[in-house]
Each structure stands twice: as C-alpha cells, then as structure tokens.
Amino acid sequence: MVGVSGWSTRLGCSIVVGMQERPRRYPSDTSDAQWVVIEPLLPPLARRGRPVAHARRDVLDAILYVVRTGCAWRALPVDFPPWQTVYWYFNQWEQQKVTEKILPVVRGQLRIAEGRDPEPSAGIIDSQSVKGADTVGQDSRGYDAGKKTGGRKRFIVTDTLGLLLTTMVCSASVQDRDGAKPILLNLYLRTRVRFVYADAGFAGRLLDWAATILQTTIEIIRKPPEQRGFTVLPRRWVVERTLAWLTAHRRLARDYERHPTTSEAMIRWAAISTITRRIARGYPATRQQKHTTPSTH
Known part of the structure; x- marks a missing residue:
C-alpha cells in the first residue's frame, strides 16, 4: 500500500x-x-x-x-x-477480503431473483489475455504467443447466468490448462460447483486432474468441424459475454496494476457493480423496454 x-x-x-x-x-x-x-x-x-x-x-x-x-x-x-x-x-x-465476501452474497440474491438456486452447481471457465501497462511488474507479465499479446492473463469462472464465481490473474505466458488448476481449486473450496464447461484450450491432462483431485467434471465444448468464421457456441458464449461486460470497465481493458491480486480486486468490483445494478433494476436489461413503455393494447 x-x-x-x-x-x-x-x-x-x-x-x-x-x-x-x-x-x-x-x-x-x-x-x-x-x-x-x-x-x-x-x-x-x-x-x-x-x-x-x-x-x-x-x-x-x-x-x-x-x-x-x-x-x-x-x-x-x-x-x-x-x-x-x-x-x-x-x-x-x-x-479484509471484502469483495470476496460481497460477491457471493449479491450473486445469490440475483440468482434467487432469476428463479435459480442461490448456489450454482455448474460453471464455465475461460481466459483472456490483456496488454500490460508499464506499471505491471516484470515478475507477473509474459507473452501469449497464441493471442500475440504481452501482459497478463485473467481466468474467470462464471455460473450459467454469466455471474462471476471466482477469478485469477497471472502472466500471459501461462498455458490455459496450467492456469486453470489454481482457479479450479479455489472454485472447489468456495462453491459446490462440480461440473465445468470449457473450450479446447483446457483439454488434456487437466480433465483427469480435475476428476481425480477435485471430483470435478470438465466438459469440453468444441467448435463444429464445419464451422467457418464466428459462431455462438452453447455454454461458452455466456462466459465470453461476461468477459465483454468486464472489459467495458476501462480499468480492465488493459492491466495497470503492479500486483495480480489488485487486478483480481478490480475484476470483483466490476462484477459487484454489474450484479448490484441488475438487482436494483429488478428485471433483465432485455426487458427494459417492456417496463418503461406503456402498453398500447
């Protein structure tokens, strides 16, 4: 500090x-x-x-x-x-771990409002590489050759509504299947999620490790062989939408933080703001027109 x-x-x-x-x-x-x-x-x-x-x-x-x-x-x-x-x-x-305590409470409130059980049983994992500013420490920055991005990589797990469950930030050079282990362990300790959807970047030995150590099943959602260009894939679009929600917060469009834990705190504050806005609004954004425009019938 x-x-x-x-x-x-x-x-x-x-x-x-x-x-x-x-x-x-x-x-x-x-x-x-x-x-x-x-x-x-x-x-x-x-x-x-x-x-x-x-x-x-x-x-x-x-x-x-x-x-x-x-x-x-x-x-x-x-x-x-x-x-x-x-x-x-x-x-x-x-x-005092305030954001870690607030997040599950407000997430549970919104899930109840959406007619769901307050505690999810399934999650979706994904990663996102972002450029690192000159304030990012050399000990936690790297280069993602696949995305051609130098900086950091953030991992998130959401529920099936796209609400953040947990996050982890590390060097961009960390492979998905390696970076997934600590965040899945955190997910195992903090939630009752035992079924996780993921993309092909998490395939391989990670599946056996999760099943053996965490009693967690990871289902890989692969692109159809005939796919050309962009296509919305089942389940995976939910976590990708959440990443878009997060990067709409400009502090998260690039990583500026000296320590990865500070980046994780910024992600949680962004998620808390998004979730509490939905709770305060009282209805999904897609239904806003229905609530604000008087009926003509």
Whole structure:
C-alpha cells in the first residue's frame, strides 16, 4: 500500500459525525437501491475514535469511478474524497477480503431473483489475455504467443447466468490448462460447483486432474468441424459475454496494476457493480423496454 498521511491511517477506528454526502453525478455512482444492497456487507465502523471525514458511500463511488473510467487514483475528480483516503480504503477492504465476501452474497440474491438456486452447481471457465501497462511488474507479465499479446492473463469462472464465481490473474505466458488448476481449486473450496464447461484450450491432462483431485467434471465444448468464421457456441458464449461486460470497465481493458491480486480486486468490483445494478433494476436489461413503455393494447 502507498504511504498516506497519518490521519487517514486511523480511519479504521473512527466514527461518523454530522457527515454530508456528495451528490451523485457520475454514471458509475451507486444508486440508492444499490447502496441498500451493498452497505450492510461493508465492514462496520468502529464505535470509538476520531470522526470520519468522508462517507463510505463516497469512497465506494470513487473506487467504482476508477474501475469504470480507468483513471489513475491521483486523477480522481475533486468532489470525491482525497485519492489517498480512497486508496487506503481500497487496500484495507481487500486485506479484509471484502469483495470476496460481497460477491457471493449479491450473486445469490440475483440468482434467487432469476428463479435459480442461490448456489450454482455448474460453471464455465475461460481466459483472456490483456496488454500490460508499464506499471505491471516484470515478475507477473509474459507473452501469449497464441493471442500475440504481452501482459497478463485473467481466468474467470462464471455460473450459467454469466455471474462471476471466482477469478485469477497471472502472466500471459501461462498455458490455459496450467492456469486453470489454481482457479479450479479455489472454485472447489468456495462453491459446490462440480461440473465445468470449457473450450479446447483446457483439454488434456487437466480433465483427469480435475476428476481425480477435485471430483470435478470438465466438459469440453468444441467448435463444429464445419464451422467457418464466428459462431455462438452453447455454454461458452455466456462466459465470453461476461468477459465483454468486464472489459467495458476501462480499468480492465488493459492491466495497470503492479500486483495480480489488485487486478483480481478490480475484476470483483466490476462484477459487484454489474450484479448490484441488475438487482436494483429488478428485471433483465432485455426487458427494459417492456417496463418503461406503456402498453398500447
């Protein structure tokens, strides 16, 4: 974590007194309905200590602004709390595994709203190579010869609705079947998913390893032999759509983070923002026209 002033490092033992929140003015800001979902999942404020200078909702909006717009921490607009304070909270919350705790809760809420069991039993895995900025450490960057991309590779597993289950970021030089092992192990420990769809890049010894060590079945979805050009493939399109959702957040269009764990945190914040927006909206985006346009019949 970067060095910050002494008063900000004591925020964790502070209380809120007569605080005025900033007006919501950016597309990335949380709506009132989103905040109702997220606020109870954030760490509680300490009951003793000096007053907190900034509302946690403002801090959260600042984090989501960075994730959505891709700006540097130091470039945060002046109506947000000081960037040192925002970055301090970002680090403190990650040390407390806040995003790892929020994600399964909001995912379960959305799955229930979609008429599904809150805990999925099947997942879909995929990887994405992205260019690394000059801030990416040499110890965690590489070259993906297949995609001709130098930087990092992010692995994600989603449920069959495309909601993020877990993620892992590593060097772009890591092969899919090798990088899949740690994320599948994490999936095994954190969820009850025991059936995973994957593309041909994950075929081979990984299937036997997953079946033997994790009691997890991996089904390879292959392209039809006669396929020419782009074709939507069953199951695989879901995780590819999720990767598109994630890279719509400009901080994820390229990897800027010094440490892979920070990249993973950015991915989780993007997923949390997307999921809570869907919860707050109350219906899928494809049904928006039905809800907003009065019927003429």
